Amino acid sequence: MSRIPTPASIEAAPANAQPLLEAVRKQLGSVPNLFRLVANSPAALEGYLGLNGALGKGTLDARTRERIAIAIAEVNGCNYCLSAHSYLGKNLAKLDDAELAANRRGTSNDPQADAAVRFAVKVVNNRGHVSDADLAAIRSAGYSDAQIIEIVLHVALNTLTNYVNEVAKTDIDFPVVSTRTAA
Numbered sequence: 001m002s003r004i005p006t007p008a009s010i011e012a013a014p015a016n017a018q019p020l021l022e023a024v025r026k027q028l029g030s031v032p033n034l035f036r037l038v039a040n041s042p043a044a045l046e047g048y049l050g051l052n053g054a055l056g057k058g059t060l061d062a063r064t065r066e067r068i069a070i071a072i073a074e075v076n077g078c079n080y081c082l083s084a085h086s087y088l089g090k091n092l093a094k095l096d097d098a099e100l101a102a103n104r105r106g107t108s109n110d111p112q113a114d115a116a117v118r119f120a121v122k123v124v125n126n127r128g129h130v131s132d133a134d135l136a137a138i139r140s141a142g143y144s145d146a147q148i149i150e151i152v153l154h155v156a157l158n159t160l161t162n163y164v165n166e167v168a169k170t171d172i173d174f175p176v177v178s179t180r181t182a183a
Contacts, residue, residue: 002170006170013036017042017045033173051153055153058146066085067103067113067117068151068158070086070104076124078162079176079179080174081158082178103117112142115137115138123151
């Protein structure tokens with residue numbers, strides 16, 4: 001059970017959050033618990049949705065974004081996010097089981113995506129303190145400086161949701177996948 005109450009419906013959420021949740025429902029077909037939980041603070045929900053939406057317009061493809069999300073959830077020990085992104089990775093990004101397993105290990109079976117996932121894991125493990133060699137490696141894999149910034153922002157976005165879900169112990173509303181590092 002969540003340690004922070006999750007509004008049971010859009011109508012039960014704070015009034016300023018309701019239009020934002022309705023937009024989520026229209027886009028996804030439902031409103032996952034994470035969004036309703038964050039709706040306790042309409043400002044936080046607006047900020048999360050804004051960053052998420054802006055990054056969705058970036059140059060990293062959806063498959064790479066899901067790979068990064070899975071790797072970061074595993075590193076941070078967030079069962080909610082690992083469950084959600086494993087579901088999204090499999091059903092929307094069409095990642096196969098071998099790829100999902102690789103992502104959980106902080107790698108990818110796709111050579112270019114592997115560089116992005118490995119770099120993202122270094123960013124989170126080293127709290128942003130990556131080396132010149134790490135930057136050279138991601139660049140040599142074909143990533144532009146803009147894409148490197150997007151990877152870092154995806155790490156931050158996913159760490160944000162990992163932390164919210166771990167603080168709240170959000171009820172998982174996806175098929176459950178447990179991290180190896182879960183507390």
